[in-house]
Amino acid sequence: MIPLSTVIFDVMKKDLRFRLVFLVDEEGMLLREFLHSKGISKRTLTATKYEGGHLTVNGHEQNVRHRLQLGDEVAIIFPPEQPSEGLHPEDGPLDIVYEDEAILILNKPPGQSTIPSRDHPGGTVANYVAGKFVRDGLPATVHVVTRLDKDTSGLICIAKNRHIHHLLSEQMVSSGFHRQYVAIVEGWVKENCFTIEQPIGRKDGSIIERMVREDGQFARTDVEVQHHFEKEGHALTRIALVLHTGRTHQIRVHLQWAGYPLAGDDLYGGTEHWIGRQALHCATLSFRHPLTGADIQFDSDMPADMQNISRIR
Structure with missing residues (x-):
C-alpha cells in the first residue's frame, strides 16, 4: 500500500477538485439564479468564492451577476476540503459496495465506530475513508450521510x-432516502406489521442512553415480522425495520419501549447470551442519485453472527 506521505505530495500536481458542469437551457438568467435552480445553495456559492473554488461560463471565470445566454456551459469548481483536526487519515480495510465521483457506499462490520470519538479516536470508518481520499488524490473530507x-x-x-451531502440530507428530510434494517429481537412479536411513533430524548443522568419521553424529538419506525423461532426454549423474532427519522439509538429505544429488546443489546434490555452485540444490520439503502436523479438501491446480506442465531432453534 502506498504511504500516505508519498501521496500527499502527489496531490499538489493535479486538480481533482469536485466540479459540476451544466448547459444553459433558458435565456437571460443570472448565473446566481441558474445555479440556485440546480440546487447550489447560497452557502456553497459563498464558499466557492472565498475558499478556493471557481465559477466559469464557457471556460471564462465570471461572478454570480453574469447574465447567461442559451447554450452557455456553466462550470462550478468546488473548493478543496480539509479534514477536521480530529480526523486523521489512516490506512485500513474498507468493504466498498459502490463508488463514483459523488458517493461511496460501504459495508461496515460490527465493532467498528463510524466516526472518531474520545474513546475511539482511530480505526474508524471515517479515518479509513480519509486515508483512501488521500491515496486517491481527492481534496475532500468525509461526509457521513448515514x-x-x-x-x-x-x-x-x-x-x-x-x-x-446537502442534497442527500434534503432527500432524508423529504423521505426520499430509505433505510431498511434487519434485526433479531427477544420475544414473539405478535403483530405482523406495525409502526412505532414515539418521541425520543436523552435519559436523565446519562450522556449515552436515550429513552421514549414526551419532550423528546419525533421518531417513527415501521416494523414487519419476517420469521419466528425458538432457541433454548426462548422465543425470538427476526424483523425488518424502516427508519423515517434518524434519532440516536432510535431502533434500539423503540424496540425496548415495545417490549422486544434487540438480542445482545444489554444497554436497552437485551441479553448477550446468544450474541455479543446488538443484533441489528442495515440491509438496504435506496435513494435518488444526487447527480443523475436515477433511483438506486444497495443491499447487504445479514452477517454470520446474526444468521447463526436464526439457524439454532
Missing part, C-alpha cells in the same frame, strides 16, 4: 463533497 452505531453492522453512505 451513521451506524459501533456494534451495528451494514450499509453506510458517504458523500465525497459537502454539496452532495
